[in-house]
Amino acid sequence: MSGQIVVHQAGNTVVTDLGRFRGPRYGLPVNGALDQYSARAANILVANEENAPLLELTALDFRMKTTSDILIAVTGAALALTVGGRVCPQWEPISVRAGETVSVRGINGGLRAYLAVHGSLDAPSLLGSCAPDTVVGFGLQLRDGTAVGTRRSVPSVRQPYFDMPLFRLPVEQRHPGRLLRVDVTDGPDLAEFGDSAELLFSSEYTVSPRSNHIGLRLGGALPERTTSGEVLSRGVPVGAVEVPSRQELLVLHRGRGVTAGYPVLAVATSLGLDVLAQARPGDTVRFARTTVAEATAAYRRSMHQLETLRESVTAVFNLLGIGSAAHWQDLPAAACS
Structure with missing residues (x-):
């Protein structure tokens, strides 16, 4: 563990992943993130495995601080995201400096949002998954004051020239209407x-x-x-x-x-x-x-979009040297709009 996120306003937030795929054979629900596309995209945007633990926020506002520099991405329903008081975009990686507050407010145009952290989060596991299960009373439901371990620190990074956006990534943002x-x-x-x-x-x-x-x-x-x-x-x-x-x-x-x-x-x-x-x-x-054939084709197209996103994220992160301590010495601090 390299640091922690400390929850100041929990709202209705759990740590989850894509689900407990071994659960049904033992009579347990699969559970996991309800909006699988948004959860996958959030993890891919911070170069995690798609099934890595992340936060699922439902309906209510959420606020946390971090004890180390981290990289996050927030996907899912439309909302207002601020980091250290700066307004930041969804559906792209955002640098967060140690001690800064991340606030999610006004979830609308949908019900659930997903917050992923580069390197993922520490969470208990049952049958290979951290997904909460209300039937057996398992899972990490966040409360005010809960501290969750982060596994990797990423010093802040920003575009050093003309304050241009650092990340322009091919991701389909899905914000359903009413x-x-x-x-x-x-x-x-x-x-x-x-x-x-x-x-x-x-x-x-x-x-x-x-x-x-x-x-x-x-x-x-x-x-x-x-x-x-x-x-x-x-x-x-x-x-x-x-x-x-x-x-x-x-x-x-x-x-x-x-x-x-x-x-x-x-x-x-x-x-x-x-x-x-x-x-x-x-x-x-x-x-x-x-039809089943049409549904399968649509699902494959969606997975192809996410694979294209992962390829772009991998290329950008490799160029930035994310994970290489030497790369960060000459980069200025991160900023949002």
Whole structure:
């Protein structure tokens, strides 16, 4: 450990990663960052492995100080980011000097933001993941005063000529609006809903404030099951769109249990789940039908974008000599706008 971040205003923040992929075989949810694209991008922007521990901020303001020089990136929902009182951009690496305060305020145009630190963070692990699990009571939920170890110090760096931006990186910034389009594939029980299944694609649904990391609850016109047989408990995927009652739809998210006994009308795609991760109570959701082949192609395009970003970050960081102490001696202090 080279230093610490010390939390002054925790808000609703956890340390997480991409999930506990070994969990389902032991009956545990996969959990992990709900907006996987933004979490991956944050880690890539600071040259971490995609699955490195990082902070997930949900809805509320957050403030911390660092005891050493670090490099951070903040992605996800639109927000106001300041470092040492300076306004800084999202979706690019930002230098933070020891003793400076990092503040995240006014999360909007989405619900969750991700803060990654170059070299990653120290966090407990369960089955190879630091992702919190509310079922077994595991994970690092930050509180005011919590100190989290950072693994690498990066002296401040800035563009020494004309105060031009140092980093111009090819990253797609995703800031969903209040009308969210979510792609879904047909579920295994689609035929059980007869013609009413089309309501899923012709109606608008409103996100309930009772939604959480386990599932999103949506109010609106509900397809009705035409059969009356009991559905036996079985394995269900993350993204399953269920009709558990006459009041709402339920879209299972990454904290879902591994089995359930409700009919599965559709399944949200990986990219659709990223969109739902940013859904705020009161937002409007429209579902769009896609095929497994189309969803796979869209996911591969998204991963290619992130791979292109990693190549650019690697090239820039190598030129800057990040990680080489000799390089930092002649560079001036960092600055944001």
